Amino acid sequence: MRKYPDVPLNDLLKMIQEENRIEYWRHSDEAGAALSSIIDSARALGPLSLRETRSLTQWVLTGDISYSRFRAGDRVDLRVAKVGEDSSRLLSEGWTVASVRYPSPGRIEVIIDGKPFDYDGTKEVFLFQSSSVMLGHALRRRIKDFSESNHEILGTGQYSLNDSSRNFCELFEKLNSTQKKSVQYLMENNLSGAVQGPPGTGKTQLLKAIIALALDSEMRVCLTSFTNAAVDNLLSRAVGGGMEYEWCRVGNSDRIRKDLYGAKASDIGFLAKGFGDEIEDAQLVAATLHKMAFSASVPKFDLLIVDEAGQVPMYFWPYITRLAKRVVLVGDQHQLPPVLATEHNYLSHDNIFSFVVNSSTPMLETQYRMRREIQGWSSEKFYRGKLVPDASNAEYDYFKDSSALYTDGFVVAKSFNGGVSGSSVSEAEYIAQKVERLSRSGADLSKIGIICPYRVQAGLISSTLQGKIGVDAVSKILVDTVERFQGQEREAIFLSFGGVGDSQEALRFLSNAKRLNVSVTRAKSRFYCLYDEKLWSNSFNRSSADLNEFLRWVRFGKTTIRRAA
Numbered sequence: 001m002r003k004y005p006d007v008p009l010n011d012l013l014k015m016i017q018e019e020n021r022i023e024y025w026r027h028s029d030e031a032g033a034a035l036s037s038i039i040d041s042a043r044a045l046g047p048l049s050l051r052e053t054r055s056l057t058q059w060v061l062t063g064d065i066s067y068s069r070f071r072a073g074d075r076v077d078l079r080v081a082k083v084g085e086d087s088s089r090l091l092s093e094g095w096t097v098a099s100v101r102y103p104s105p106g107r108i109e110v111i112i113d114g115k116p117f118d119y120d121g122t123k124e125v126f127l128f129q130s131s132s133v134m135l136g137h138a139l140r141r142r143i144k145d146f147s148e149s150n151h152e153i154l155g156t157g158q159y160s161l162n163d164s165s166r167n168f169c170e171l172f173e174k175l176n177s178t179q180k181k182s183v184q185y186l187m188e189n190n191l192s193g194a195v196q197g198p199p200g201t202g203k204t205q206l207l208k209a210i211i212a213l214a215l216d217s218e219m220r221v222c223l224t225s226f227t228n229a230a231v232d233n234l235l236s237r238a239v240g241g242g243m244e245y246e247w248c249r250v251g252n253s254d255r256i257r258k259d260l261y262g263a264k265a266s267d268i269g270f271l272a273k274g275f276g277d278e279i280e281d282a283q284l285v286a287a288t289l290h291k292m293a294f295s296a297s298v299p300k301f302d303l304l305i306v307d308e309a310g311q312v313p314m315y316f317w318p319y320i321t322r323l324a325k326r327v328v329l330v331g332d333q334h335q336l337p338p339v340l341a342t343e344h345n346y347l348s349h350d351n352i353f354s355f356v357v358n359s360s361t362p363m364l365e366t367q368y369r370m371r372r373e374i375q376g377w378s379s380e381k382f383y384r385g386k387l388v389p390d391a392s393n394a395e396y397d398y399f400k401d402s403s404a405l406y407t408d409g410f411v412v413a414k415s416f417n418g419g420v421s422g423s424s425v426s427e428a429e430y431i432a433q434k435v436e437r438l439s440r441s442g443a444d445l446s447k448i449g450i451i452c453p454y455r456v457q458a459g460l461i462s463s464t465l466q467g468k469i470g471v472d473a474v475s476k477i478l479v480d481t482v483e484r485f486q487g488q489e490r491e492a493i494f495l496s497f498g499g500v501g502d503s504q505e506a507l508r509f510l511s512n513a514k515r516l517n518v519s520v521t522r523a524k525s526r527f528y529c530l531y532d533e534k535l536w537s538n539s540f541n542r543s544s545a546d547l548n549e550f551l552r553w554v555r556f557g558k559t560t561i562r563r564a565a
Contacts (some may be wrong), residue, residue, distance in 0.1 A: 002192075002193065002542075003016050003155070003188060004154075004321075004355070004356065005348075007314070007317060007318070007347070007355075009144070009147055009535055011346055012143070012314060012315040012317065012318060012347075013143070013315070013367075014344075014346075014357045015135055015137060015145055015313070015314065015315050015344050015347065015350075016140040016143070016315050016344060017140065018341075018359055019136060019340060019341050019342070020133050020137060020140070020345065020424070022138035022341035022342055023131060023132055023133050023136060023341060024131070024133050025128075026128075027131040027133070030043060030128055031045065031079070031088070031090070031128070032087070033087075034086045035081055035086050035087055035088050035126065036086050038128075039126070040456070041130070041422075041455070041456065042067065042069055042455035042456050042458075042459055043062075043069070043128075043419065043455075044079075044126050044127060044128045044129075045068050045070060045110070045126065045127040046063065046065075046124075046125060046126030046127060047063055047081070047124045047125070047126060048061035048062065048063040048065075048108075048110060048124065048125055048127065049061065049062055049063060049123055049124055050122070050123055050124075050125065051109075054111075056116040056409060057113055057115055057116060058111065058112070058113050058114075059095075059097070059111070059112050059114070060109065060110075060111050061109070061111075061112065061125065061127075062103075062107065062108065062109050062110075063107070063108050064106055064107060064108075064460045065106070065107075065108040065459075066102070066105075066106050066108070066263075066459055066463035066466055067111065067455070067458055067459030067460075067462040067463065067479070068100050069455050070100060070109060070110070070127060070129075071097065071098065071100060071484075072097055072098060072099055072100065073097065073228075073254070074096070074097045074129070075094065075095070075096055075097075075129070075130035075132075076095050076096075076097060076112065076127040076128060076129060076130055076190050077090060077091075077092070077093040077095065077127070077128045077129075077131075078090075078091040078092045078093070078114075078125045078126070078127065078128075079091055079097060079125065079126045079127075079128050079290050080122050080124065080125055080126070080542075081124070081126070082292045084297065086525055088126060088128075091120075091122060091428070092114060092117045092129060093130060093131075094114060094115065095112045095113065095114035095130075096112065096113045096114065096254075096343035097110060097112055097127075098111040098112060098113050099111045101475070102466065102471040102474065102475065104471055105466040105470065105471055106463065106466060106467075107471075109212065110127070110323060110372050110457060112127075120128045127239055130272070137260060138294070139290070139294070139315075142293050142294060142400065143293065143315060143316070143318060143319050143405055143511075145323060146293070146318075146319055146394070147318040147322060148320065150322040151322065152293075152321045152322055153300060153321070153322060153323075153324070153325050154192075154321040154322075154325060154326070154327060155192070155325070155326075156318070157302075158190065159190060159191065159217055159219060159302070159324045159326070160217065161187055161190075161191060161213060161533050162213070162216045162217045162218075163187065163213060163287055165212070165213070165216035167212045167216060167244075168209060168212040168213045168216055171175055171205075171208055171209040171212050172209050174204060174205065175206065175209060176202070176366050176390075177366075178201075178362065178363065178364050178365045178366060179202060179205065179206045179209075179364060179366075181362055182195045182206060182362040182364060183206065183209055183210065183213075185360075185362045186210065186328060187213075190326065191213070191217075191219075191326050191328065192209070192326040192327055192328065193301060193328065193329075193356070193361070194298075194309070194328075194329040194330070194331070194353060194356045194357050194361050195329070195330050195361065195362055195364065196331070196332055196333070196357060196361055196362070196363040196364065197363075197364050197521075198332055198334070198363065198364060198365075198367060198373070198378075198382070198383050198387050198521075199228075199332070199335070199367060199369060199370070199378070199517075199518075199521035200367040200368050200369025200370060200489065200521065201364035201365070201366060201367045201368070201387075202364060202366070202368055203307070203330050203364065204233075204234065204237045204238075206330070206364065207234065207238065207305060207307065207328075207330060208237070208238055208509070210305065210328060211223075211238050211284065211305065214302070214303045215245050215283055215284060217274065217369055219302035219303050219326075220283055220285075220299075220301050220302045220303070221284050221285070221301065221302065221304075221305065222284075222285045222286065222287070222292075222301040222303070222304050222305070222323075222324065223235050223238065223285070223286040223305050223307070224225060224286065224287060224288060224289050224304060224305070224306055224310045225286070225289070225290060225307045225309075225311075225312070226288065226290075226308060226309075226311045226312050226313075226338070227288065227308070227311075228251060228255045228256060228257070228288055229257065229353050229487065230307050230308045230487060231249075231287065231288055231307075232249075232256060232257040232260050232261075233260070233487065234286070234305075234307045234472050235247075235249060235261075235286040236257070236260035236261050238284070239261070239388075240261075240286075243284065243300065245283040245284055246281045246282045246283055246284070247262075247282055247283070247284035247285070247286075248270065248271070248272050248278065248279045248282040248284070248286070248290075249270060249271050249272070250271075250272045250273070250274065250275060250279060250285060250286065250287035250291060251271070251287055251291055252273070253271060253273075256271065258271075258303070266429075274295060274297065275287075275292075275295050275297045275298045275299060275481045276297060279318060280301075285301070289306075289312060289316055289319075289395060292319075292323065293316070293319055294345065300323060300324065300325075301323060301324045301325070302324070302325050302326060303324060303325070303326045303327070303328065304324035304326070304327045304328070305327075305328045305330070306320070306327065306328070306329045306330070306331075306352070307331075308330075308331055308486075308487065309329035309330060309331035309351070309353035309356075310331035310332055310333055310335060310336070310337060310338075310351050310354065311331070311336060311337065311339075311351065311373060311486075312351055312352045312353070313338040313340065313350065313351060313352075314344075314347055314349055314350050314351055314355060317352050317355065318519070320352070322378075328411075328477070328487075329352060329353050329356055329357075331351075331353035332353075333351075333353055333354045333357060333554055334382035334383070334513075334514060334517055334564060335344060335486060335517060336482070336486050336514055336515065336518055336563065337350060337351055337354075337514065338350060338351050338484060339483065341516060342371060350374065354402070356397040362463050363383065363386065365383075365386045365387060365388060366388060366389075366390050367387055367388070367389055367390065367393075368389075368390045368392065368393055369393060369489055369521070369524050370389060370393065370395065370521060370523060371389065371393065371394065371396060371410050371524070371525060372389050372395070373394065373409075373410040373411050374410060374411060374520065374521075374523050374524075374525075374526075374527050375387060375389060375521070376411075376442070376532075376553070377520060377550060377553045377561065378517050378520060378521050378561065379564055380561040381513065381517070381549075381561050381562075381563060381564055382513075382517055382563075382564050384563065386535075386550050390395065393524070396524070396525065397410070397445070397525050397526075398447065398491040398492075398524065398525040398526075399491065399492065399525055399526060402438065402441055402443060403421050403437075403441055404437035404438045404440070404441045404443065405434075405437075405438070405526060408526065408528075409529065410525070410526055410527070411526075411527050411529075411554055411557070412526070412527070412528045412529065412554075413529050413531075413535060413551070413554040413555045414427075414430060414528065414529070414530050414531075415530075415531055415532065415533050415555075416430070416530070416531070416532055416533070417532065417533050417534075418532075418533070419464075419498065419499065419500050419534065420457045420499075420500065421499055421500060421502050421506065422454040422457060422498060422499050423454065423456045423457050423460050423498050424457065424460075424496065424497075424498045424530070424532055425460065425499060427457070427461075427496045427497070427530040427531075427532075428457070428460045428462060428464040428496070430530060431450060431461055431464070431465070431494050431496060431528075431530070432461070432464040432465050432467075432468040432469075433468075434494070434528075435465060435468070435469060435477070436468045436469055439469050439473055444476075445469075445473055445476040446477070446479050447477040447480075447490055447491035447492060448477050448490055448491070448492050448494070449477070449478045449485060449488070449490035449493050449494070449522055449523075450477060450478070450479040450480075450493075450496060451480070451481070451482050451485055451493060451494070451495045451496070451519050451522065451537060452479070452480070452481060452495045452496050452498055452519065453481065453497060453498065453499065453509065453510055453515070454481075454498045454499055455481065455483065456498070457496055457497075457498025457499070458479050458480055458481065460498070461479055461496060462474065462479050465477065465479070478490070482515050482518050482519050485518065485519070485522050486518050488522060489522050489523075489524055490522055490523065490526045491523075491525045491526065492523065492524075492525060492526040492527075492528070493517045493519070493520070493522045493523035493526070494528045494530065495519045495520070495527070495528065495529050495530065496530045497510060497529075497530065497531040497532070499514070499532070499535065500532045500534035500535050500538065501534070501535045501538040501541075501544065501547075502534070503540065504543060506543075507538060507539070507541055507543055507544040507547065508543060508544070510544070510547055511539070511543070511544040511545070511546045511547035511548075512546075513546040513550075513564060516546065516547070516550050520550075527554075529551070529554040531551065535551075536548075536551055539551055545562070549561060549562065
């Protein structure tokens with residue numbers, strides 16, 4: 001198998017330290033910011049009233065709000081307004097959002113779990129994002145200690161791969177040509193390496209074949225990723241058709257999507273809190289990288305499979321090389337990278353996938369998601385024109401019988417006037433009208449997604465939709481930033497820029513080619529791009545060439561596309 005370059009451990013520990021320092025200042029700045037400003041920007045949520053306490057550790061909060069940046073599982077602090085001032089003070093920290101719902105238009109209910117504290121009778125609170133500094137310090141210590149006390153095992157040992165097993169052969173024969181070539185590439189490297197998987201190219205089918213091959217070759221396998229959502233998506237599909245080997249999901253019960261596993265969620269041994277005796281007989285284990293990194297009893301594995309590897313920060317690499325003898329990374333360097341607070345120019349790469357991928361890395365080329373028209377820009381921009389639709393979806397249109405979208409094309413550009421920095425009422429109203437027509441026609445609204453670069457625009461759209469079709473209908477529609485959409489798909493996607501690009505910083509943010517790539521490739525049948533004419537004019541700035549190119553593509557259908565490096 002290929003030998004990977006050495007990366008100085010101190011550089012990776014420095015990466016965590018720098019991220020921590022910026023996180024500390026982010027948290028301090030928000031805590032000291034004008035309360036009205038941070039609420040208007042949707043970075044904090046409130047005011048919320050304490051409706052009831054269900055126990056000493058659970059609060060039910062309500063307020064006149066249409067959109068929340070926070071989701072179940074997010075960590076938040078409680079802050080209260082200082083009397084007579086546009087500022088806040090800390091009330092209690094370290095709470096977890098249990099649920100968010102909208103009982104009526106313009107109203108929100110948030111349930112939070114925490115620990116008992118000296119409650120002073122405050123009736124109105126604000127939710128702020130908790131600091132992750134302590135978690136960062138602990139992760140830095142753990143990676144340092146693990147790296148210094150364990151030898152690298154990646155690349156050690158030799159395995160006799162049982163590529164004639166019935167289970168593997170059945171899965172392998174169902175793969176397309178580039179999927180088969182990718183499996184063969186990994187086998188030639190003793191089941192180690194990287195595979196590039198552009199949007200909708202059947203990464204899960206490829207990994208199911210790899211998992212079967214490894215298990216049938218008596219290898220102990222661990223499935224992992226940076227987020228619980230990615231781990232559950234992969235594991236649930238891997239075991240969904242039946243799994244003859246013992247398997248176990250390790251993690252906190254409240255963070256795991258048990259509904260994805262169906263009846264298997266009640267199986268004995270389905271879920272373990274840690275890496276103790278309960279996973280001793282499991283040949284297939286799944287957990288997040290953080291869960292493993294913070295465990296002192298995590299075992300070593302024959303094969304570690306990392307999904308969405310492009311979102312895994314580089315500082316996990318020394319840990320991975322000491323955890324598994326073989327590693328398969330699946331990702332796409334042209335989709336969203338890790339969420340990092342700053343650039344680390346002393347490192348050649350900020351994520352493990354870009355670090356491992358090279359000119360020999362195979363790429364999956366057939367996509368099973370988008371119509372031919374929708375995939376055009378991404379295929380040419382990022383994938384050298386090699387990304388092609390399968391016959392099953394090349395001409396597919398979920399809305400072909402829908403009167404609501406009958407006169408629309410498959411890629412629709414709609415421009416408006418009057419937008420301001422971060423929000424556009426016109427874009428929100430256009431989306432609400434389209435969705436209302438779809439609702440009246442009986443369409444399944446869960447097939448619709450709305451992507452907004454700015455949280456303020458997401459809030460405006462949510463509020464407008466609630467007024468049009470009611471909260472029950474809106475609850476079926478995902479309205480959020482592009483980061484929340486990676487790994488997902490919808491039949492119709494509305495991209496609402498909600499801004500005019502009135503500064504260099506705003507233009508750079510909106511012109512990020514990877515964010516544009518993820519946005520358009522979430523759509524299966526229809527893609528709507530909504531923008532302000534000022535943004536179109538401002539996009540001719542040299543620093544926003546990718547944005548201008550993207551808008552020319554949605555406006556005119558064809559344009560010269562400059563391929564990404």
